[in-house]
Amino acid sequence: MARSLGQMFKGFLRLGSGLTTRTPCPPGPGSTHRASLLCTTAALQSFLFPKPRDLSLPNSSWGPDMMRLYEHYNSLCEVETEGEKQPGPWRRLPSYNRILKYATGGVYLSKIIQSKARLFTRNIKQQGAAFEYVVFVNKEEQKCVCVFQAGHLLEGPPGHVHGGAIATMIDSVAGTHATYLSGLVLTANLNINYRSPISLGSTVVLESFLDKKEDRKTFISCKVTSADGSKLHTEATALFLSITVSNIIGM
Numbered sequence: 129m130a131r132s133l134g135q136m137f138k139g140f141l142r143l144g145s146g147l148t149t150r151t152p153c154p155p156g157p158g159s160t161h162r163a164s165l166l167c168t169t170a171a172l173q174s175f176l177f178p179k180p181r182d183l184s185l186p187n188s189s190w191g192p193d194m195m196r197l198y199e200h201y202n203s204l205c206e207v208e209t210e211g212e213k214q215p216g217p218w219r220r221l222p223s224y225n226r227i228l229k230y231a232t233g234g235v236y237l238s239k240i241i242q243s244k245a246r247l248f249t250r251n252i253k254q255q256g257a258a259f260e261y262v263v264f265v266n267k268e269e270q271k272c273v274c275v276f277q278a279g280h281l282l283e284g285p286p287g288h289v290h291g292g293a294i295a296t297m298i299d300s301v302a303g304t305h306a307t308y309l310s311g312l313v314l315t316a317n318l319n320i321n322y323r324s325p326i327s328l329g330s331t332v333v334l335e336s337f338l339d340k341k342e343d344r345k346t347f348i349s350c351k352v353t354s355a356d357g358s359k360l361h362t363e364a365t366a367l368f369l370s371i372t373v374s375n376i377i378g379m
C-alpha cells in the first residue's frame with residue numbers, strides 16, 4: 129500500500145507536466161456542435177479542477193542569489209549532447225500549495241478540513257513574505273538541493289530567521305527527499321545543530337543526502353549553507369519511517 133502511495137506521489141510530481149490539460153477552444157463561427165461541446169467541457173473541467181500553480185518557479189520577489197542558483201541548477205536539468213537536448217542529472221520538483229487530496233488524508237478527512245488544508249510552507253499568498261524555495265533532486269547521487277529565500281514573516285531573533293522556520297525547511301527538504309526515495313513517510317526523528325544565524329531576506333542552500341536505508345527507515349542528513357557556500361548555518365540528521373494508509377487513518 130505504501131508503494132502504491134509512492135506511485136501516487138510520483139503522480140503528484142507529474143502534475144506539473146499537465147494532468148489537467150486545457151484544450152484550446154476552436155474558432156467560433158466555423159465550430160461544429162461537437163467541437164463547442166468539447167470546448168465547454170474543457171472549460172468546465174478547468175474551472176472545477178484548475179491546474180495547480182507550481183510555486184517553485186521564479187517570481188518578482190526572488191533576489192539575485194535566488195535567481196542565480198535557480199538558473200544554475202535548472203541548467204543542469206537538461207544537457208545538450210551532439211546538438212540534442214537530453215535530461216540532465218538534476219530534476220526540478222514542482223511544488224504546490226497543497227498535497228493531493230489523498231495524501232492529505234483524502235477521503236478520511238472531513239470535507240471542510242480537506243478543502244482548507246494547505247501545505248504549511250506554501251500557505252502564505254504574498255510572494256516573498258515567507259518561504260520561497262525550489263527543490264532539485266539528483267537521482268544518481270541520491271541527493272537533493274533546495275534554494276531557499278527567507279521572507280520577512282519568518283523573523284525570530286531580530287533580523288534573523290526563526291529556528292522553527294529553519295527546522296521546517298529542513299524537515300520539508302529531507303522529507304521530500306525521503307518521499308522521493310521511499311514513498312510515503314513520516315518524520316520520526318529530527319536533530320538540528322544551529323551553527324550560525326541566517327539573515328532575514330537572504331538566500332541559503334539546503335543540501336540533503338541519503339545516509340542509509342534499512343527496511344522502513346530512511347536516514348537523511350542535511351546541511352544549510354550560505355548562497356556562496358562559504359558559511360555553514362545549520363546541520364541536521366533525520367529519520368523517516370515508511371508508512372501505510374492505515375497510519376494516516378489512525379492520525
Ligand SMILES: CCCCC/C=C\C/C=C\C/C=C\C/C=C\CCCC(=O)SCCNC(=O)CCNC(=O)[C@H](O)C(C)(C)COP(=O)(O)OP(=O)(O)OC[C@H]1O[C@@H](n2cnc3c(N)ncnc32)[C@H](O)[C@@H]1OP(=O)(O)O
Nearest residue numbers: 227231232233299300303304307313314315316317369376
Ligand atoms: C499525512 C501524511 C502526509 C505525508 C506526506 C505525504 C506525501 C508527501 C508528498 C510530498 C512531500 C512534500 C513535502 C514534504 C513535506 C514535509 C515533510 C514533513 C513530514 C512531517 O513533518 S511528518 C509530521 C511529524 N511526524 C509525525 O507526526 C510522526 C509521529 N509519529 C508516528 O506517527 C510514529 O511514531 C511513526 C509512524 C513515525 C512510527 O511508528 P510505527 O508504529 O510505524 O513504528 P514503530 O514505533 O514500531 O518503530 C519502527 C522502528 O522505527 C524505530 N523508531 C521509531 N521512532 C523512532 C525515533 N523517533 N527515533 C529512532 N527510532 C525510531 C523503532 O525503534 C523501530 O525500530 P526497529 O524496527 O529497529 O525496532
